[in-house]
Amino acid sequence: MTFGPASLFAAAGAVLFIVLALLTMLQPGRNRLRRALFAVFLVLFSLPLANIVIADSGLALIEPRLLFIGNTLGLAAAPVLYLFARSLAVAGFALRPAAVLHFLPLLIIAGLVAWQFHLQPEAVRIAVATGQASGSWLDAPGFVLVIFAYPLVYLSLTLLLAWRYEKGAQATRSASDGRELRWLAVSLTGLFGSAVLSLAHYAVVHIWPVAGLSWLLMALLMAGSLALGVYFILSAFRSLDTAVPLDSGALSPEKYGEHRLEDAQLTELTAALEAHMAAVRPHLEPELTLEALARELPMTGRELSQVINRAHGLSFYEFVARWRVREAKDRLREDPGLSITMAMHDSGFSSKSSFAKAFRRETGLTPSAWRAERSHTRPRTT
Structure with missing residues (x-):
């Protein structure tokens, strides 16, 4: 196994998120539900980073079953982030049995991944891991679109919630202009920017090779991801005890x-x-x-x-x-x-x-x- 810059950076990030999740749960204070949801989000967010380590280091060739587990389970980070945002924004928020419906698409995706990869013979798994397989659903454009659409829907809902929270606070409170959750919008916008850089890096490496540009884009992506991660974590920790939720009616668009x-x-x-x-x-x-x-x-x-x-x-x-x-x-x-x-x-x-x-x-x-x-x-x- 060999560990390049990408796998080392991803490994450090995964360990950091897990440590922060433990510190979140051990930190004294009220709002235990908020803390639990944030800790779960951090753990889930660490899983795709662990998947990068597995793929980049060559561990996937030794134990192919490890591939795709992190990316698949990591999709749950988006709906958990949405639930965490609701715990910050909505007064009296509580997890109810119906909350499992948020993860139903994930169960379907996980089942398809297991069928097309984990339940296949080892030779097929290795072929998929090395990009030599053909005809797999995992490479089908429709399946890839579903995988991207699932978290995108919840990230969009989180953005909408942050916007409604700001408008609702301005409409009902005089002590705050509702910017307590603006960090969510900034973080998600930064995440979109990181996705654009990732696509540009992929294009430069695999489609239109340009000498030196791939390293520049990777450096920008790593530096931007680090800055975005620090900003997100600090803002989220500050909101755990300071965000003042609104009545659900204040979060609904006003229509006379x-x-x-x-x-x-x-x-x-x-x-x-x-x-x-x-x-x-x-x-x-x-x-x-x-x-x-x-x-x-x-x-x-x-x-x-x-x-x-x-x-x-x-x-x-x-x-x-x-x-x-x-x-x-x-x-x-x-x-x-x-x-x-x-x-x-x-x-x-x-x-x-x-x-x-x-x-x-x-x-x-x-x-x-x-x-x-x-x-x-x-x-x-x-």
Whole structure:
């Protein structure tokens, strides 16, 4: 057996993922289901890497039965990642017996692989391993398409869930803009980029050979995969205890339908909302939610969401942030000695990043630049 750069890199990655899975389960804290799903994902993700080691080192020629096991079982990483994302995003998420349906296509794929490879005579297995076999389903375009389509469906569902989580958080919460799961979208986009590099590397090696380019593409692929893996793992570990799930209704696309307000009612409720915001100043509560504000008015959450969306063209998060920026500007204007941090907290913001972003969106300036500009334009007294 010989171990080249690809097999060494894959072996190191597989061992790292397994160690991280063990650390995830041993780490104290709540959210045990999240941790279990993430640990299972890490183990499953290590299996295709182990398959690379088996194929690249020549071990597959010594024991052909080991080939394809890692790649086949590794397909389950995609639906497990989706379930893990749901544990982060959906309040009250629990695994139910129906969850096994996510893995039914995998059982069919595994059965076909076993039939076409593992149950064949050793001579056939070696021929498949060395690429000398012909007529096998394993090389059929339709079968390969199914294998790629299965994880692609779940990766797409995970992307959609991350997008709906961000929109749902902005529609119902004022303390967060829903970016807690954006790392999932970034990671999956990076994974797509890695797949493109892999296809380019395959084309350069097997179809259009270009001297030196294959090594360059392999180096980019390995460096990019390493950076993506570190980013994904660090972000996932941070989300295990920090991601705040939403009610399942907040993750569904909002469609008013028969509940759409008439124009006269919309105008009336908009005036009531504006008067309430100015008089009671509920935006000073850092954890203000759509339902809490709706109960104060009173109106339903659906009606309040319509008023904010249709009359102001904003999400709930952006609407409350606008009032908080107004509050911060008033405080900074009235008290030149007030620190920007104190103005941020007094206005209802709970993080510097969200305060700076909202302030720049409303004024085009940072809080310190806005204050400096105001001090230059303030009329002097003698």
